[in-house]
Amino acid sequence: MQIDLAGKTALVTGSTEGIGYAIARQLARAGADVVINGRSEEKTANAAERLKGEGAGGTVAAVAADVATAEGCDALVAKVPHVDILVNNAGIFQPLDFFEANDEVWDRHWQVNVMSAVRLSRAYLPGMQNVDWGRVIFIASESGFNIPVEMIHYGVSKTADIAVARGLAKRMAGTGITVNSVLPGPTLSEGVEAMLAEERAKTGKPIEEVAADFVKKHRGSSIIQRAASVEEIANLVTYLASPLASATTGASMRVDGGLIDTL
Structure with a gap:
C-alpha cells in the first residue's frame, strides 16, 4: 500500500513541533505541498526549513498566524486561499483543577482547541466542495471520551472537536470530502x-x-x-488524508494505545 499525495496541498495548524510537525513531515514525505503554521514568525520559518531537509516530496511553505483568533484565521486563509487537506491540530492543554480553572482558562481552550478548527473548516470546505475532493481531520483526544479529572476544560474541548467533525461529515454527505477526528492517547x-x-x-x-x-x-x-510516539499519530493521519481512506468519514479514529475501555 503506497500513499501518494502529490498535487495535494495540506495545511497543518500548530505544526512547528510535536504531533503537528510529525504530521506535516509525513504528509510532505507522501508528496503533498505542505503549509506549516505557528504563531511565531521565526519558529514557523525554522520549522519549514527543517522540514525541507527531511524528505519533503513537495513544496513547503511557512505561514505564521494565531489561529486562536478570528483575525489570525482570516490572515491565514488570505495567504493560503485553498487547501485539499486541512489538519486541525492546533491545541493546548493545562492540568488545572476545576475550581481553579476560571473563565479565561475555559475560553482560551475553547478558542484554540475548537474555534480555530470551526473557523478554518468553514473557510476551506467550500473550496473543497468546488473540486469535489477534500480531507478535514480534527486532532481530538481520548480525553474527549475519558474526561480527565485534572483538566476537565481540556476534555470538554476535545469532546466538542469530535462532535463538530461528526456533524461536518454529515453536512458534506454525498461529496468527495471526508471529515474525521483522530483520538491520540498520551x-x-x-x-x-x-x-x-x-x-x-x-x-x-x-x-x-x-x-x-x-x-x-x-x-x-x-x-x-x-x-505513543508522534510518528505513530502521524501515520494514521496520513492514511486518513489519502485517497485510500475514501470510505472513512464521520469517524473518531483511535490511536490511543487501547486506552478507551469500550468496544
Whole structure:
C-alpha cells in the first residue's frame, strides 16, 4: 500500500513541533505541498526549513498566524486561499483543577482547541466542495471520551472537536470530502516532555520510562502501557488524508494505545 499525495496541498495548524510537525513531515514525505503554521514568525520559518531537509516530496511553505483568533484565521486563509487537506491540530492543554480553572482558562481552550478548527473548516470546505475532493481531520483526544479529572476544560474541548467533525461529515454527505477526528492517547511530544521534566529530573530515568510510568499511573487502562510516539499519530493521519481512506468519514479514529475501555 503506497500513499501518494502529490498535487495535494495540506495545511497543518500548530505544526512547528510535536504531533503537528510529525504530521506535516509525513504528509510532505507522501508528496503533498505542505503549509506549516505557528504563531511565531521565526519558529514557523525554522520549522519549514527543517522540514525541507527531511524528505519533503513537495513544496513547503511557512505561514505564521494565531489561529486562536478570528483575525489570525482570516490572515491565514488570505495567504493560503485553498487547501485539499486541512489538519486541525492546533491545541493546548493545562492540568488545572476545576475550581481553579476560571473563565479565561475555559475560553482560551475553547478558542484554540475548537474555534480555530470551526473557523478554518468553514473557510476551506467550500473550496473543497468546488473540486469535489477534500480531507478535514480534527486532532481530538481520548480525553474527549475519558474526561480527565485534572483538566476537565481540556476534555470538554476535545469532546466538542469530535462532535463538530461528526456533524461536518454529515453536512458534506454525498461529496468527495471526508471529515474525521483522530483520538491520540498520551503522546511523547515536546509539550508532554515539558510536563514530565520535573519527574525526569527527580528520577534520572529516560523520558520514555518517565512517560510510561505516567501512563501506568494516570491512564491505567492503556493496553500498550506507554506513551505513543508522534510518528505513530502521524501515520494514521496520513492514511486518513489519502485517497485510500475514501470510505472513512464521520469517524473518531483511535490511536490511543487501547486506552478507551469500550468496544
